[in-house]
Amino acid sequence: MPKECWQSDFTHYRPASTPTDNGMVYTTRLSGGRGGRNGLETELRRQNIIQKDSHPNHPTTCGKVERFQQTMKKWLRAQPVQPATVAELQALLDVFVDEYNQRRPHRSLPHRATPAAAYTARSKAGPSTDRTGEIHHRVRTDRIDHTGVVTLRVNGRLHHLGIGRTHARTHVLILVHDLQIRVVDAATGELLRELVLDPDRDYQPTGRPPGPIPKTSR
Template identity: 45%
Template sequence: MSKQKVIVLAVTEQGLSHSQAAAKYAVSRQWVHELIRRYRAGGLSAVEPRSRRPNSVPQRTPDDIATRIVHLRGTLQAAGLDAGPQTIAWHLQRQGHATPSTSTIRRILHAAGLITPEPKKRPKASLHRFEAAQPNETWQSDFTHWSLADGTDVEILNFLDDHSRYLLACTAYRPVTGTVVVNTFAQASSYYGLPASTLTDNGLVYTARFAGGKGGRNGFETLLAALNITQKNGSPGHPQTQGKIERFHQTLKKWLTGQPAAHTLIELNDQLGKFRQIYNHERPHRALDRRTPANVYNNAPKALPLNARQGGHWRIRTDRIDTTGKISLRYNARLRHIGIGRAHAHKPVLMLIHNRDVVITETTTGEILRELTIDPDRDYQPRQ
């Protein structure tokens, strides 16, 4: 029997006064009066504890917003995108809805059974993370494996700006080669400008220092040295150095898993183009205070290579030597033909052009095949 019933019976059956019952059961006389009033109005059942829940909750999240939160959770997860409370709040705000706090969104997701408890994670305060101070200060690059619908293994090459997480390039190849890396870097830098440095692992497409040679450079190393770009490589067996792009690969694969399996490289690259648009312009990034990479990249001054002849004067071109040992280059609105030599016919080359100065290297090996200053009075630039 509850204490409230015992007090009522002590007054009504045992004849105790209100003051005596209050003293005996260590409650106030006002509370005894209230219990007797309830008893006379509704019997013993009326003296049981009542719910303290308010009749109305003015600040309660409207049902339509709660429904929208649950719907966004499912939609984002189905698309392979982040669907945490902070991301859902960002999408609600972007769509013009009233935005509850992230703790409220988390409670709604818990109540709907949409959050799976996880083991306690390592505290963020224990992580010491490097971040470039400006866009183009450091570009990280790496490639990861993916499978087409028939199981064919392909490789996806990525270049990521360290400061803004802006995805500069994301393309699938079969396989990624040194020439592919050079060409992709050349295309990205022609559009976004030259970075001050790069950060990669020690794969042979990035460096030849562990290839067993005698200090030679590959094409990527030669290109960076010619442009005075600092090349940084992580320690062997320590992928945490390239942590941002390693984490990016998880985001990329999670999104690809939510898409129909691509049957060809063309289909996969179409998907990667769509992902790049979403990642750069439509997906808020937690490490960027919920801003998009494009917003951060485009709204800050860009870093430059130290002491490099930088800016619009630099041109980077890739080509292939023809059967007669020549390549062509447009200068001052006229097509110039540059002699390399028949011994180098069909080799892929990289041309670095600054005003009239041209450096031509073999893309795969990094060997410098020719350096020249264009004679503006001649169409054919003979070997000297």
């Protein structure tokens, strides 16, 4: 999912919550804790919006949006001139959205109102809980590569943490407390590195001069 799809300023309003399915673009909660929060989860927390994930193997949770997609696909297939480019497809989608929301009456709404009429008539629930103070914890296992680096994904972005070539191929535990990171030797418990991660940088240098390249056994 392109970042511009979720990195918006919520010009209409900020909802109290947003439901999604369990695709990795929406949530990493079923990924075994390897990736931490992704970009969407981080942005929703920043906006104090509660994220509600659907239950696996429970299709009725997302049934309404899936029914909408079915209607949209049928409408697109019925058009006499089919789009040949992304721009032409987008133009057709804009026509469909306008027709669906502003003009097409819906049997499920009182007096067969349009979605736009129902939306305008209702009061809007906004964020009521301050989530900015929530702390994200996780522990993951990994192995430092032959260059002395271990990777860590934070807020949907992959970062490379410099540990040092002397620790190449060491199995480690990575303790994550938001941006505070500790890398510990999994066998001995030795603290190999502690840092506050800079989210704007890919590589997080050790700040030490490069060490010798360890010899590899043949």
